[in-house]
Amino acid sequence: MRFAAASAVAGLLALGLPAAASAAPPAQCANPSGTYGGAVPWGQRLIDPARIWPLTRGDGQLVAVIGTGVDAQNGQFAPGQLEGGAGTERSDCDGRGTIAAGIVAAQPDPSTTFAGVAPGAHLLPIRYTASDGGDPGALAGAIDTAADRHASVILVAVPAASDSPALSDAVSRARSRGAVVVSAASATQQGARTYPTATSGVLAVGSVNPAGEPVQTEAGDHVGVAAPGAELVSTSAGAGGTVAHRWPVTDPGLAAAYVAGVAALVRAYHPELSGDQVVTRLTLTAHRPPTGTHDPRLGWGVLDAYAAVSSTLPADVPGPGAVPPPATAPAVLPAAAPAPRPSDVTAGTIALAGVVLAAAAGVTVAAVRRARRRGWRPSRFTP
Structure with a gap:
């Protein structure tokens, strides 16, 4: 910002606006x-x-x-x-x-x-x-x-x-x-x-x-x-x-x-x-x-x-x-990331358990269908 003596310049300063540069020091x-x-x-x-x-x-x-x-x-x-x-x-x-x-x-x-x-x-x-x-x-x-x-x-x-x-x-x-x-x-x-x-x-x-x-x-x-x-x-x-x-x-x-x-x-x-x-x-x-x-x-x-x-x-x-290739580029990691809230942890645990149970149920249903098609016989016989 340019500070100078003239009243017009002072008005510019009051508005935070730059005044014209001068080779002489302000009066x-x-x-x-x-x-x-x-x-x-x-x-x-x-x-x-x-x-x-x-x-x-x-x-x-x-x-x-x-x-x-x-x-x-x-x-x-x-x-x-x-x-x-x-x-x-x-x-x-x-x-x-x-x-x-x-x-x-x-x-x-x-x-x-x-x-x-x-x-x-x-x-x-x-x-x-x-x-x-x-x-x-x-x-x-x-x-x-x-x-x-x-x-x-x-x-x-x-x-x-x-x-x-x-x-x-x-x-x-x-x-x-x-x-x-x-x-x-x-x-x-x-x-x-x-x-x-x-x-x-x-x-x-x-x-x-x-x-x-x-x-x-x-x-x-x-x-x-x-x-x-x-x-x-x-x-x-x-x-x-x-x-x-x-x-x-x-x-x-x-x-x-x-x-x-x-x-x-x-x-x-x-x-x-x-x-x-x-x-x-x-x-x-x-x-x-x-x-x-x-x-x-x-x-x-x-x-x-x-x-x-x-x-x-x-x-x-x-x-x-x-910047190096993406595989080796460093990550910018600000410090002090907050820990997850307990409710977030509980929700995440329930969600994960649901995924595991759903996968297990799918495997069980597929196994039952295959066994029914074989008349409940074992899938492999010993000669």
């Missing part, structure tokens, strides 16, 4: 809509992180949020949850970085139904741009900073509009250190791509609305999965120490924040997996598009967070684009 910083007190936001219901928290809350994971910085003064971030140090930025005039960070790891709070996906994770806020279409060289430096700080998940909340060798090299270095690099497919012009979203090895994320329809323009073979990106609720910059939110927010770039949060949960629950293996798990367990195959805007389907964390899969299982 007025983002402000909260208030404290969200409505029903659990639809995107949060779809991901359903509370179902996963008994397994993991993402503890021990460091998620880098690369974009416009993150406002550490929002009361839904725990003390010490946002790490500081060289290269970090704990303020955010634009506001998009704070929205993305809240989706990843905002703490549950009694004043609101909104909560982040992985509240046990720590956040590494890195600013490389104050507007859209940031310099790819600056973005490369931000990714290097995240890798140097050992971020296990690197979320590019505001991708660049162009590529560069430096950016590709930075992604390669981060992946070689085991990081999962997640970036939003958020180009606004037909046929355009963002970077490192379209870079090999990056998990490119499309976005959907509450009806499950894709909402972003960017499309292609590089899109891996899709997640909520319209009519969202999340933490707001400018909260001044309170729990405050922006809503409704429509920005395809924010779908990547949901995926980054789930990636942190997967990494915490499966610490033995490499970054690339985490990406495979996320794409393999996604809800397939209606076609059953890859979709240029939905990728391999909409994120299924519980299946991604709990499914029983070999670590080296191939991704959905390279």
